[in-house]
Amino acid sequence: MSRLQLSPSILTADFARIGAEVRSVAPYVDWFHLDVMDGHYVDNITFGTSTVEAVNESVDQPLHVHLMIEDPGKYAEGFVKAGADRVSFHPETTADPAEVIERIRSLGAGVGLAVHPDVGLDPVASYLGELDVVLMMTVRPGFGGQAFLEEVVPEIKRAKEMVESGGHRAEIEVDGGVNLTTVDRAVHAGGEILVAGSAVFDGVDPVAAAARMRERLDELAAGQS
Ligand code: DX5
Ligand code: ZN
Numbered sequence: 349m350s351r352l353q354l355s356p357s358i359l360t361a362d363f364a365r366i367g368a369e370v371r372s373v374a375p376y377v378d379w380f381h382l383d384v385m386d387g388h389y390v391d392n393i394t395f396g397t398s399t400v401e402a403v404n405e406s407v408d409q410p411l412h413v414h415l416m417i418e419d420p421g422k423y424a425e426g427f428v429k430a431g432a433d434r435v436s437f438h439p440e441t442t443a444d445p446a447e448v449i450e451r452i453r454s455l456g457a458g459v460g461l462a463v464h465p466d467v468g469l470d471p472v473a474s475y476l477g478e479l480d481v482v483l484m485m486t487v488r489p490g491f492g493g494q495a496f497l498e499e500v501v502p503e504i505k506r507a508k509e510m511v512e513s514g515g516h517r518a519e520i521e522v523d524g525g526v527n528l529t530t531v532d533r534a535v536h537a538g539g540e541i542l543v544a545g546s547a548v549f550d551g552v553d554p555v556a557a558a559a560r561m562r563e564r565l566d567e568l569a570a571g572q573s
Protein backbone atom coordinates (compact mmCIF):
# COMPACT_ATOMS: atom_id res chain seq x y z
CA MET A 349 0.00 0.00 0.00
CA SER A 350 1.44 3.42 -0.92
CA ARG A 351 1.99 6.07 1.74
CA LEU A 352 -1.10 6.87 3.78
CA GLN A 353 -1.37 10.62 4.29
CA LEU A 354 -2.20 12.40 7.55
CA SER A 355 -4.17 15.65 7.31
CA PRO A 356 -4.97 17.19 10.72
CA SER A 357 -8.07 19.40 10.83
CA ILE A 358 -7.26 22.62 12.73
CA LEU A 359 -10.88 23.00 13.86
CA THR A 360 -10.13 22.00 17.47
CA ALA A 361 -6.62 23.48 17.61
CA ASP A 362 -5.77 26.33 20.00
CA PHE A 363 -6.56 29.38 17.88
CA ALA A 364 -4.83 31.66 20.36
CA ARG A 365 -1.59 30.13 19.06
CA ILE A 366 -2.56 28.55 15.76
CA GLY A 367 0.85 29.07 14.15
CA ALA A 368 2.69 27.28 16.95
CA GLU A 369 0.05 24.53 17.00
CA VAL A 370 0.40 23.64 13.33
CA ARG A 371 4.18 23.98 13.38
CA SER A 372 4.42 21.60 16.35
CA VAL A 373 2.75 18.69 14.51
CA ALA A 374 4.11 19.51 11.05
CA PRO A 375 6.91 16.86 11.09
CA TYR A 376 4.24 14.12 11.04
CA VAL A 377 1.84 15.75 8.59
CA ASP A 378 1.24 15.56 4.83
CA TRP A 379 -1.58 18.13 4.58
CA PHE A 380 -3.43 20.52 6.85
CA HIS A 381 -7.22 20.44 6.64
CA LEU A 382 -9.01 23.75 7.09
CA ASP A 383 -12.73 23.59 7.73
CA VAL A 384 -14.50 26.73 6.54
CA MET A 385 -18.11 27.02 7.71
CA ASP A 386 -20.57 29.86 6.98
CA GLY A 387 -23.46 29.26 9.40
CA HIS A 388 -25.79 28.57 6.47
CA TYR A 389 -24.82 25.21 4.98
CA VAL A 390 -23.94 24.10 8.52
CA ASP A 391 -25.02 25.54 11.89
CA ASN A 392 -21.55 26.76 12.75
CA ILE A 393 -19.21 29.56 11.69
CA THR A 394 -15.45 28.97 11.79
CA PHE A 395 -12.93 31.12 9.92
CA GLY A 396 -12.09 32.73 6.57
CA THR A 397 -9.13 33.54 4.36
CA SER A 398 -7.11 35.27 7.07
CA THR A 399 -6.79 32.02 8.99
CA VAL A 400 -5.77 30.20 5.83
CA GLU A 401 -3.09 32.86 5.30
CA ALA A 402 -1.88 32.49 8.88
CA VAL A 403 -1.52 28.71 8.56
CA ASN A 404 0.07 29.08 5.14
CA GLU A 405 2.71 31.41 6.61
CA SER A 406 3.36 28.98 9.46
CA VAL A 407 3.98 25.65 7.69
CA ASP A 408 5.23 24.31 4.36
CA GLN A 409 2.70 21.50 4.02
CA PRO A 410 -0.03 21.93 1.39
CA LEU A 411 -3.40 23.16 2.62
CA HIS A 412 -6.74 21.52 1.85
CA VAL A 413 -9.63 23.92 2.39
CA HIS A 414 -12.92 22.12 3.01
CA LEU A 415 -15.71 24.56 2.15
CA MET A 416 -18.89 23.92 4.09
CA ILE A 417 -20.49 27.06 2.73
CA GLU A 418 -23.23 28.11 0.32
CA ASP A 419 -22.08 29.40 -3.09
CA PRO A 420 -18.48 28.04 -2.93
CA GLY A 421 -17.75 29.36 -6.43
CA LYS A 422 -18.05 32.92 -5.17
CA TYR A 423 -15.35 32.44 -2.49
CA ALA A 424 -12.97 29.87 -3.99
CA GLU A 425 -10.59 32.46 -5.48
CA GLY A 426 -10.05 34.16 -2.14
CA PHE A 427 -9.09 30.88 -0.51
CA VAL A 428 -6.69 29.91 -3.26
CA LYS A 429 -5.06 33.35 -3.07
CA ALA A 430 -4.82 32.88 0.73
CA GLY A 431 -2.83 29.68 0.20
CA ALA A 432 -5.22 26.79 -0.45
CA ASP A 433 -3.53 24.12 -2.56
CA ARG A 434 -6.73 22.11 -2.79
CA VAL A 435 -10.36 23.18 -2.36
CA SER A 436 -13.24 20.77 -1.73
CA PHE A 437 -16.91 21.71 -1.65
CA HIS A 438 -20.27 19.98 -1.29
CA PRO A 439 -22.08 19.64 -4.66
CA GLU A 440 -25.46 20.43 -3.06
CA THR A 441 -24.20 23.96 -2.23
CA THR A 442 -24.20 25.16 -5.85
CA ALA A 443 -26.48 24.98 -8.87
CA ASP A 444 -23.50 24.17 -11.11
CA PRO A 445 -20.79 21.93 -9.55
CA ALA A 446 -19.06 21.58 -12.94
CA GLU A 447 -18.56 25.34 -13.15
CA VAL A 448 -17.13 25.52 -9.63
CA ILE A 449 -14.79 22.59 -10.33
CA GLU A 450 -13.57 24.36 -13.45
CA ARG A 451 -13.14 27.65 -11.61
CA ILE A 452 -11.06 26.09 -8.82
CA ARG A 453 -8.89 24.29 -11.34
CA SER A 454 -8.44 27.46 -13.41
CA LEU A 455 -7.10 29.12 -10.27
CA GLY A 456 -4.32 26.51 -10.19
CA ALA A 457 -5.59 24.59 -7.18
CA GLY A 458 -6.57 20.94 -6.82
CA VAL A 459 -10.29 20.22 -6.48
CA GLY A 460 -12.46 17.81 -4.55
CA LEU A 461 -16.10 17.08 -3.88
CA ALA A 462 -17.21 16.38 -0.31
CA VAL A 463 -19.83 13.72 0.40
CA HIS A 464 -22.29 14.52 3.22
CA PRO A 465 -23.34 11.24 4.93
CA ASP A 466 -27.04 12.06 4.37
CA VAL A 467 -26.51 12.99 0.69
CA GLY A 468 -24.31 10.09 -0.42
CA LEU A 469 -22.13 9.51 -3.46
CA ASP A 470 -24.66 9.87 -6.29
CA PRO A 471 -24.23 13.64 -6.89
CA VAL A 472 -20.45 13.10 -7.08
CA ALA A 473 -20.38 10.09 -9.42
CA SER A 474 -20.53 11.99 -12.72
CA TYR A 475 -17.64 14.27 -11.74
CA LEU A 476 -15.17 11.62 -10.54
CA GLY A 477 -12.98 12.00 -13.62
CA GLU A 478 -12.42 15.68 -12.86
CA LEU A 479 -11.43 15.35 -9.21
CA ASP A 480 -8.16 15.14 -7.32
CA VAL A 481 -9.92 13.97 -4.16
CA VAL A 482 -13.26 12.58 -2.97
CA LEU A 483 -13.81 13.76 0.60
CA MET A 484 -15.88 11.07 2.33
CA MET A 485 -17.35 12.55 5.52
CA THR A 486 -17.72 10.12 8.39
CA VAL A 487 -19.51 12.70 10.54
CA ARG A 488 -22.29 15.13 9.72
CA PRO A 489 -20.55 18.40 8.81
CA GLY A 490 -20.45 21.24 11.33
CA PHE A 491 -18.34 20.26 14.31
CA GLY A 492 -15.16 18.46 15.31
CA GLY A 493 -15.12 15.80 18.00
CA GLN A 494 -18.08 13.76 16.74
CA ALA A 495 -18.21 9.96 16.64
CA PHE A 496 -17.16 8.09 13.47
CA LEU A 497 -20.23 7.00 11.48
CA GLU A 498 -19.72 3.29 10.77
CA GLU A 499 -22.52 3.32 8.18
CA VAL A 500 -20.30 5.38 5.86
CA VAL A 501 -17.63 2.64 5.65
CA PRO A 502 -19.39 0.75 2.79
CA GLU A 503 -19.70 4.07 0.95
CA ILE A 504 -15.95 4.62 1.27
CA LYS A 505 -15.45 1.19 -0.29
CA ARG A 506 -17.90 2.07 -3.07
CA ALA A 507 -16.16 5.37 -3.76
CA LYS A 508 -12.81 3.62 -4.05
CA GLU A 509 -14.30 1.00 -6.40
CA MET A 510 -15.89 3.71 -8.58
CA VAL A 511 -12.58 5.58 -8.86
CA GLU A 512 -10.64 2.40 -9.69
CA SER A 513 -13.18 0.97 -12.14
CA GLY A 514 -13.35 4.32 -13.93
CA GLY A 515 -9.58 4.58 -14.15
CA HIS A 516 -9.72 7.91 -12.33
CA ARG A 517 -6.93 9.44 -10.26
CA ALA A 518 -8.97 10.92 -7.41
CA GLU A 519 -7.67 10.06 -3.94
CA ILE A 520 -10.11 8.96 -1.23
CA GLU A 521 -10.01 11.13 1.88
CA VAL A 522 -11.86 10.23 5.10
CA ASP A 523 -12.98 13.11 7.28
CA GLY A 524 -14.57 12.95 10.70
CA GLY A 525 -14.12 10.92 13.87
CA VAL A 526 -10.87 9.38 12.66
CA ASN A 527 -8.72 8.27 15.61
CA LEU A 528 -6.59 5.31 16.66
CA THR A 529 -9.76 3.26 17.18
CA THR A 530 -11.36 3.99 13.81
CA VAL A 531 -8.41 4.64 11.47
CA ASP A 532 -7.92 0.94 10.58
CA ARG A 533 -11.48 0.65 9.28
CA ALA A 534 -11.15 3.90 7.34
CA VAL A 535 -7.94 2.66 5.66
CA HIS A 536 -9.17 -0.88 4.98
CA ALA A 537 -12.25 0.62 3.29
CA GLY A 538 -10.01 2.59 0.93
CA GLY A 539 -9.07 5.78 2.74
CA GLU A 540 -5.74 7.17 1.50
CA ILE A 541 -5.76 10.58 3.19
CA LEU A 542 -6.97 10.58 6.79
CA VAL A 543 -8.27 13.75 8.41
CA ALA A 544 -7.80 13.82 12.19
CA GLY A 545 -8.96 16.85 14.12
CA SER A 546 -9.76 16.18 17.77
CA ALA A 547 -7.64 13.00 17.69
CA VAL A 548 -4.62 15.27 17.19
CA PHE A 549 -5.49 18.64 18.74
CA ASP A 550 -7.98 17.87 21.53
CA GLY A 551 -5.63 15.95 23.82
CA VAL A 552 -2.93 17.20 26.16
CA ASP A 553 -0.12 16.49 23.69
CA PRO A 554 -0.90 17.11 20.00
CA VAL A 555 2.68 16.30 18.98
CA ALA A 556 2.56 12.85 20.59
CA ALA A 557 -0.91 12.27 19.12
CA ALA A 558 0.25 13.21 15.62
CA ALA A 559 3.35 11.03 15.97
CA ARG A 560 1.27 8.03 17.07
CA MET A 561 -1.21 8.50 14.23
CA ARG A 562 1.70 8.76 11.76
CA GLU A 563 3.16 5.56 13.19
CA ARG A 564 -0.18 3.72 12.85
CA LEU A 565 -0.58 4.89 9.23
CA ASP A 566 2.93 3.66 8.42
CA GLU A 567 2.13 0.30 10.08
CA LEU A 568 -1.07 0.01 8.03
CA ALA A 569 0.76 0.95 4.81
CA ALA A 570 3.28 -1.81 5.60
CA GLY A 571 0.40 -4.26 5.90
CA GLN A 572 0.50 -4.66 9.65
CA SER A 573 -3.01 -5.33 10.95
C1 DX5 B 1 -16.54 18.49 10.28
C2 DX5 B 1 -15.21 18.73 9.56
C3 DX5 B 1 -14.17 17.70 9.92
C4 DX5 B 1 -13.89 17.67 11.41
C5 DX5 B 1 -12.82 16.66 11.75
O1 DX5 B 1 -17.54 19.29 9.69
O2 DX5 B 1 -15.36 18.70 8.17
O3 DX5 B 1 -12.98 18.00 9.21
O4 DX5 B 1 -13.46 18.93 11.84
O5 DX5 B 1 -12.62 16.73 13.14
P1 DX5 B 1 -12.66 15.36 14.01
O6 DX5 B 1 -11.47 14.57 13.52
O7 DX5 B 1 -12.52 15.82 15.42
O8 DX5 B 1 -13.96 14.69 13.70
ZN1 ZN C 1 -13.47 18.70 7.02
